Amino acid sequence: GNSVTQMEGPVTLSEEAFLTINCTYTATGYPSLFWYVQYPGEGLQLLLKATKADDKGSNKGFEATYRKETTSFHLEKGSVQVSDSAVYFCALRTAGGGNKLTFGTGTQLKVEL
Amino acid sequence: DAGVIQSPRHEVTEMGQEVTLRCKPISGHDYLFWYRQTMMRGLELLIYFNNNVPIDDSGMPEDRFSAKMPNASFSTLKIQPSEPRDSAVYFCASRPSSMNTEAFFGQGTRLTVV
Numbered sequence: 001g002n003s004v005t006q007m008e009g010p011v012t013l014s015e016e017a018f019l020t021i022n023c024t025y026t027a028t029g030y031p032s033l034f035w036y037v038q039y040p041g042e043g044l045q046l047l048l049k050a051t052k053a054d055d056k057g058s059n060k061g062f063e064a065t066y067r068k069e070t071t072s073f074h075l076e077k078g079s080v081q082v083s084d085s086a087v088y089f090c091a092l093r094t095a096g097g098g099n100k101l102t103f104g105t106g107t108q109l110k111v112e113l
Numbered sequence: 114d115a116g117v118i119q120s121p122r123h124e125v126t127e128m129g130q131e132v133t134l135r136c137k138p139i140s141g142h143d144y145l146f147w148y149r150q151t152m153m154r155g156l157e158l159l160i161y162f163n164n165n166v167p168i169d170d171s172g173m174p175e176d177r178f179s180a181k182m183p184n185a186s187f188s189t190l191k192i193q194p195s196e197p198r199d200s201a202v203y204f205c206a207s208r209p210s211s212m213n214t215e216a217f218f219g220q221g222t223r224l225t226v227v
Contacts, residue, residue, distance in 0.1 A: 034215060036218075041220075042220055042221075043117075043204055043218035043219050043220045043221050044156075044204070044206075044218040045218070046215040046216075046217075049215060089156065100146065100158050100161055100169065101146075101158070101216060102158075103155065103156040104155075105155040106155060106156070
């Protein structure tokens, strides 16, 4: 079956630090990969996505590259801000997976001044 | 569009009571999903619908949980009777048919069963 493994949090960084949140996956077929962000008290919002190998998704300074050879989709940002404090979820979907998203457990990011 | 709308935002109920959570998906979206989020188990898919038809309910924890989608603009998740371990945030999400489009989430209903 499909599964997503994320690095455990919480991750605490100083403002302007470099961020990496690791995500690896197991899937049957060729998944589409997603990063969602959840701000306190809110629902999940799509941050970025990639639908095939070597695609790079990017949004709001965040990037993630679909690496088929390492089955990874690590999230990176060069300089985090306090406003990036949130929980980040890696997710995948396969056509054979019934169109449902499989989520990782989420990684809490806290950015301090 | 106002996005996926869930109600209520917060619900506190006593053990044994019936609880009904409501969701209005984005107009034109063919898929609707119900998720549950807890600290212990993270995000779990409970059930999803395609064109108002339940496709996969394997995530529904037990018979106390039921979900319906009587039309394209409304779905309910019912728990009867409720138990303290049902306390969680319940999210509804919807998306259109195209494979590579993302799901849009509502703001969730925080359920507390005391």
